[in-house]
Amino acid sequence: MPLHVHQSSTCDVCQEEYYNFSALLDGEVVPRTPHGIGCGHVFCIQCLKACRPSQCPLCRVPYDATRIKKLHVDKHTADGYDSFAKEEIRQVRSTVRGFEEGLSDQVINELLVEASTWLNGGAGYGSSSTGIRSEAVKTIYDALFRYKTIVRQTSSFEDERRELHRQINILKGEVLTAEVVERSLIEEQTKMKAEVIRLLSNDNTTLNILCSLTTDCALWINTSTINTMKLGSLGKKIGN
Ligand SMILES: [Zn+2]
Ligand SMILES: [Zn+2]
Incomplete structure (x- = not known):
């Protein structure tokens, strides 16, 4: 002592x-x-x-x-503590209070500055008698520093999570839109099928038109297939 x-x-x-x-x-x-x-x-x-x-x-x-x-x-002060120990206890208390109140970035930084000032003997604290008794403040400083690092990592994880969530929501919206479009196309197709069947069963003229259209289509498809084949063999020849 x-x-x-x-x-x-x-x-x-x-x-x-x-x-x-x-x-x-x-x-x-x-x-x-x-x-x-x-x-x-x-x-x-x-x-x-x-x-x-x-x-x-x-x-x-x-x-x-x-x-x-x-x-x-x-x-030697009225409550039995010397000024050094008193200041040390004040530091520990303010840190504990900070933790209880949920440390904001600003509070963490203030406490870190205060602890490091103490440890370096600035602001009239510390001095030659600091020695082993500043272990408490050193421990506080290290704990605060670790806490600050963890808080920083947590907040960057949180940012990433929020961004992924946002992208998922956009995709969900796109899937919903696609489903609506698909449903309306199916409805349209069903209606057209019904209309064709109705026309076929009621109207011989339309049936004839459709038949000729179908034949035209078949012919056209045939012709284009032949043309494609011709083009293919022509291409081969040119290639050779
Ligand atoms: Zn004397
Ligand atoms: Zn005197």
Whole structure:
């Protein structure tokens, strides 16, 4: 367990709580964080930088103002978690909440960016103490990435499925149209057959006309067959 600074710990010079109070430092307002000097005593950075001459406010041993050491300690907060663990837990929670609410592309991307920022120590997170404790965030990152890949594959399958469905519907429509046309042709044929039979049985003149037509047809077919044969043999001759 890393060294903790209790939430009520104060700097012995300004009497203000570390981390909970801020003050100006090099033109910027930053939290009062604990820093150590050569003698081993600890004060806030602002007080140490302001001390003239540079000697320990408690034991009076001079210190080198350029060699003030920042102490890498975690802030002990009211609910017992240090800030690092707290941030880690917040990440896990926001991811779980995202999953519960059904992750949209946008949410997945936001969570991925947040996790990778954390892992790379950006945005003030992470730092040297990250180490093994970021395993949770690393796991979240990997899981999110896998999830994103699967979502992408699923949606491309869904697109393909929809396209096939559309094509099947078009084909179904064509089959239906063909069936309607076929049915009307059969009806027409049946009607014509009935009409021919009626004419044949009632009207000798028509019968004669039909007979002559049939003979004409037969003759025509015959002639064209002979012509075709002639053409065929002619073709062969030319070919030879
Ligand atoms: Zn101070
Ligand atoms: Zn001292």
